[in-house]
Amino acid sequence: MTDRTGVPDPVLHSMPALLARNVARFGAKPAYREKEFGIWQSWTWSETAEEIEALALGLMDMGLCAGEHVAIIGRNRPALYWSFVAIQSAGAIPVPLYQDAAAEEIAYALDHCGAVFAICGDQEQVDKVHEVQDRLPALRKLIYLEARGMRRYDHAALTAYGDVQAQGRTRRGALQGRLQAVADAVTYDDTCVMLYTSGTTGRPKGVVLSNRNIIETSKNSSAFDHLRADDEILAYLPMAWVGDFIFSIGQAYWTGFCVNCPESADTMMTDLREIGPTYYFAPPRVFETQLTNVMIRMEDASRFKKWLFDRLMALARRVGPDILDRRPVAAMDRLLYRLGEVLVYGPLKNTLGFSRVRVGYTAGEAIGPEIFDFYRALGINLKQLYGQTEASVFITQQPDGEVRSDTVGVPSPGVELRIAEDGEVFYRSPGTFVRYYKNDASTASTKDAEGWVATGDAGFIEEGTGHLRIIDRAKDVGRMASGALFAPKYVENKLKFFPNILEAVVFGAGREMCVAFLNIDLTAVGNWAERNNIAYASYQELSQHPQVLATIGAHVAEVNRSIADDDMLSGCQVHRFLVLHKELDADDGEMTRTRKVRRGVIGEKYADLIDALFGGKSEIYTETEVTYEDGRKGKIRATLILQDAVVVGDATRMAAQ
Amino acid sequence: MKDDSYVTSDGRTIGGVLMDLRRITLRFGGVEAIKDISFDIREGEIRAIIGPNGAGKSSMLNVISGFYVPQEGEVWFRGARRPPMKPFQVARQGIARTFQNIALFEGMTVLDNVMTGRLTQMKASMLSEAIWWGKAQREELANRERVERVIDFLEIQHIRKTPVGRLPYGLKKRVELARALAAQPRLLLLDEPMAGMNVEEKEDMSRFILDVNDEFGTTIALIEHDMGVVMDLSDRVVVMDYGRKIGDGTPHEVRNNQEVIDAYLGVAHD
Numbered sequence: 001m002t003d004r005t006g007v008p009d010p011v012l013h014s015m016p017a018l019l020a021r022n023v024a025r026f027g028a029k030p031a032y033r034e035k036e037f038g039i040w041q042s043w044t045w046s047e048t049a050e051e052i053e054a055l056a057l058g059l060m061d062m063g064l065c066a067g068e069h070v071a072i073i074g075r076n077r078p079a080l081y082w083s084f085v086a087i088q089s090a091g092a093i094p095v096p097l098y099q100d101a102a103a104e105e106i107a108y109a110l111d112h113c114g115a116v117f118a119i120c121g122d123q124e125q126v127d128k129v130h131e132v133q134d135r136l137p138a139l140r141k142l143i144y145l146e147a148r149g150m151r152r153y154d155h156a157a158l159t160a161y162g163d164v165q166a167q168g169r170t171r172r173g174a175l176q177g178r179l180q181a182v183a184d185a186v187t188y189d190d191t192c193v194m195l196y197t198s199g200t201t202g203r204p205k206g207v208v209l210s211n212r213n214i215i216e217t218s219k220n221s222s223a224f225d226h227l228r229a230d231d232e233i234l235a236y237l238p239m240a241w242v243g244d245f246i247f248s249i250g251q252a253y254w255t256g257f258c259v260n261c262p263e264s265a266d267t268m269m270t271d272l273r274e275i276g277p278t279y280y281f282a283p284p285r286v287f288e289t290q291l292t293n294v295m296i297r298m299e300d301a302s303r304f305k306k307w308l309f310d311r312l313m314a315l316a317r318r319v320g321p322d323i324l325d326r327r328p329v330a331a332m333d334r335l336l337y338r339l340g341e342v343l344v345y346g347p348l349k350n351t352l353g354f355s356r357v358r359v360g361y362t363a364g365e366a367i368g369p370e371i372f373d374f375y376r377a378l379g380i381n382l383k384q385l386y387g388q389t390e391a392s393v394f395i396t397q398q399p400d401g402e403v404r405s406d407t408v409g410v411p412s413p414g415v416e417l418r419i420a421e422d423g424e425v426f427y428r429s430p431g432t433f434v435r436y437y438k439n440d441a442s443t444a445s446t447k448d449a450e451g452w453v454a455t456g457d458a459g460f461i462e463e464g465t466g467h468l469r470i471i472d473r474a475k476d477v478g479r480m481a482s483g484a485l486f487a488p489k490y491v492e493n494k495l496k497f498f499p500n501i502l503e504a505v506v507f508g509a510g511r512e513m514c515v516a517f518l519n520i521d522l523t524a525v526g527n528w529a530e531r532n533n534i535a536y537a538s539y540q541e542l543s544q545h546p547q548v549l550a551t552i553g554a555h556v557a558e559v560n561r562s563i564a565d566d567d568m569l570s571g572c573q574v575h576r577f578l579v580l581h582k583e584l585d586a587d588d589g590e591m592t593r594t595r596k597v598r599r600g601v602i603g604e605k606y607a608d609l610i611d612a613l614f615g616g617k618s619e620i621y622t623e624t625e626v627t628y629e630d631g632r633k634g635k636i637r638a639t640l641i642l643q644d645a646v647v648v649g650d651a652t653r654m655a656a657q
Numbered sequence: 658m659k660d661d662s663y664v665t666s667d668g669r670t671i672g673g674v675l676m677d678l679r680r681i682t683l684r685f686g687g688v689e690a691i692k693d694i695s696f697d698i699r700e701g702e703i704r705a706i707i708g709p710n711g712a713g714k715s716s717m718l719n720v721i722s723g724f725y726v727p728q729e730g731e732v733w734f735r736g737a738r739r740p741p742m743k744p745f746q747v748a749r750q751g752i753a754r755t756f757q758n759i760a761l762f763e764g765m766t767v768l769d770n771v772m773t774g775r776l777t778q779m780k781a782s783m784l785s786e787a788i789w790w791g792k793a794q795r796e797e798l799a800n801r802e803r804v805e806r807v808i809d810f811l812e813i814q815h816i817r818k819t820p821v822g823r824l825p826y827g828l829k830k831r832v833e834l835a836r837a838l839a840a841q842p843r844l845l846l847l848d849e850p851m852a853g854m855n856v857e858e859k860e861d862m863s864r865f866i867l868d869v870n871d872e873f874g875t876t877i878a879l880i881e882h883d884m885g886v887v888m889d890l891s892d893r894v895v896v897m898d899y900g901r902k903i904g905d906g907t908p909h910e911v912r913n914n915q916e917v918i919d920a921y922l923g924v925a926h927d
Contacts, residue, residue, distance in 0.1 A: 036809070037802065037805035037806060037808075037809055038801075038805045038808070038814070038817065039805075148810070148868065148872065149864075149868050149871070149872075151871050151872065152667055152668040152669070152871065263814045263815075264812065264814050264815060266814070266815035267814050267815045270815070270818075
């Protein structure tokens with residue numbers, strides 16, 4: 001990229017326009033790669049443009065008109081990424097949906113946006129749409145990518161992706177003029193994409209993002225991290241998530257870097273290693289899992305290797321982040337770190353697929369300081385950003401050299417921040433969404449006339465550094481009966497930083513004390529059980545094992561000690577807790593598809609357990625309805641043990657007695 | 658051979674007789690494992706052989722695969738009587754199988770195991786193989802491509818390079834199926850493909866069996882204990898008991914056959 005300065009070229013007002021520019025500038029450079037049949041296949045920008053044009057013409061031939069919506073459902077594959085831009089080329093609006101969504105959720109979105117076509121990755125997705133198709137009069141046709149298993153389907157309402165393209169190629173002469181006319185008519189403020197937010201409360205909302213939102217944001221964020229045309233990313237996060245749209249389409253088209261798609265969801269780690277991305281994004285959960293795996297495997301290593309690893313990791317924790325931030329470090333330490341790079345850090349980064357990462361981001365949830373520091377100690381430039389769909393991702397991000405685990409960084413280029421009286425964070429930026437589709441009431445309550453958007457998060461700007469710190473969801477921050485501040489997320493994050501604890505939900509608003517639901521992490525706790533010869537038949541049994549409960553109890557006590565140090569939040573210590581008999585799951589509506597806990601749903605569903613915790617019982621029998629992946633329902637029964645936790649301080653002691 | 662092919666209710670074409678077993682009797686010393694059984698397998702169908710333990714199902718499958726040579730009776734394959742053959746010759750004719758007790762090379766990777774399914778198709782000389790040049794190289798590339806398609810089809814990409822010994826049972830079963838499929842068989846024999854699996858694994862395996870039949874048009878003969886699975890998957894079912902055939906027909910017919918009900922549920926002695 002050369003022209004990082006000033007306004008974009010006036011003709012670059014849409015993704016198709018950026019595509020044309022990339023063909024001219026990087027024509028023979030790979031734009032997409034996908035591993036198929038064990039080999040990485042690649043498509044250059046020129047080939048990509050041809051594929052996209054064929055699909056766009058084919059869609060036009062099938063009657064796609066400007067302004068109509070087309071849904072895209074499937075895993076990350078080049079052909080599905082092309083369909084975004086093909087739909088835009090035809091003047092229509094792409095609407096990606098989460099591939100793991102149940103048929104009902106898909107039906108809601110398809111109906112809400114009035115999608116006329118749905119492009120499905122495979123049979124699973126086609127089946128889901130089929131199931132609800134009779135309720136969707138607007139839906140004219142299903143287009144599928146992977147034909148497998150659908151040979152005997154009724155093909156009257158089904159078309160293969162390849163056939164659409166073939167038709168487009170034959171009708172090229174007749175339709176190309178119309179395609180050009182559409183391209184010429186596009187303005188900077190036309191809709192680029194519509195994304196459904198998973199929403200921690202209520203129905204999903206369709207967030208309308210314009211070309212301006214996407215292109216300005218892509219331009220600013222690419223410049224912020226000096227992204228280049230020779231960068232590589234691995235596209236493995238849900239295509240329906242705004243982040244993937246910005247990284248794999250927005251920034252990729254703006255800077256012209258290559259998007260690599262894994263062979264399947266299960267091969268992601270191998271593919272990551274083979275590609276060695278230079279620009280990488282993962283939610284904290286992925287980093288946590290990787291760290292847990294490394295630690296579990298180190299337990300099995302020979303004694304010498306374990307010793308070497310421990311010694312060198314201790315060194316890395318001490319000096320690694322400073323070396324990364326180019327701060328002064330003693331010569332001896334620097335030398336030892338070099339040695340460590342050869343013996344441990346380099347090979348470890350290679351195994352994790354992080355050898356070439358220049359810019360790494362995590363966001364979505366708070367990341368544990370230990371996890372964060374582990375990766376930075378290895379010399380991986382892992383940073384945090386804070387964003388949301390309504391902002392086209394970026395609100396704040398951490399500049400190189402100013403990275404800390406407890407802040408989310410400074411405002412991204414072009415973003416203005418404002419903290420309201422009650423602590424809620426507001427922002428205004430070129431990426432600020434246009435509106436919620438068919439939901440003016442929500443639009444008005446979220447975005448004011450001057451363009452300020454409420455994030456729904458409470459936070460403050462740190463004196464001196466200008467970094468933003470997020471405390472909690474604004475509506476979750478409350479008061480306890482004693483008047484003390486209650487910030488559940490703050491406590492939950494501290495709990496979740498223990499590898500043994502996968503999820504935590506804390507209750508206590510308006511109450512005398514705080515109580516917590518916990519989920520054990522089956523990988524970590526299962527490994528521990530194996531090592532200690534503890535037999536268990538199920539997740540449920542392991543979760544209620546006395547030794548597991550004792551370990552978790554110790555973790556809770558440690559968190560309480562750390563909370564007690566905070567004057568503002570010392571009232572939030574967890575007095576009683578239980579370990580849930582099932583993992584919180586998006587299929588049961590307990591979490592969003594992006595794995596954020598839905599406090600309200602959980603509070604209602606497990607009201608009996610909450611009452612028992614506050615009521616001081618020591619055991620409770622409960623029945624819970626669960627939803628299987630295919631939508632069927634079942635029930636699990638369990639007797640849960642409720643425990644008191646060790647708390648610090650006098651003021652709240654009485655409740656624990 | 659007259660052409661009496663027909664189309665099933667779900668739109669698949671079932672062709673003429675692919676394999677015809679005529680009055681087969683198999684004895685081990687004085688024990689008659691199979692007593693005078695005749696039935697046929699038609700092109701493109703899924704044919705199940707069921708029966709209580711010790712009914713002679715696996716023996717029957719071994720007769721089909723050429724491992725056992727029956728003392729009496731004839732095996733007709735693709736319109737010709739099959740003389741007694743070595744198992745590898747049967748494999749070359751286009752018959753592949755999986756085993757009840759998994760028979761994979763535990764120390765080799767999934768990929769290498771599946772590649773062995775292509776052995777009957779490899780014709781390059783030993784010298785050429787050793788220096789991996791010319792024909793051997795071309796052959797390996799072509800075979801690898803075929804194998805990769807099977808790996809993709811059965812969704813085992815993530816364990817491509819994993820030694821089979823490290824895999825859980827359900828995946829091993831799938832690798833065995835992959836190896837059999839790599840041979841591009843006309844007739845695929847599955848010996849208890851779902852034994853020991855949980856419900857979810859069974860569902861996956863059923864889906865794969867249906868897809869194999871559908872996508873590649875492979876004729877499938879299988880032995881299975883799980884009645885639900887058999888009745889859902891197969892076009893026609895042979896029921897054996899004590900080495901005799903006691904029923905033969907569509908799942909519906911077999912289910913209503915009194916002799917079959919007696920064999921499975923027991924007979925009241927009054």
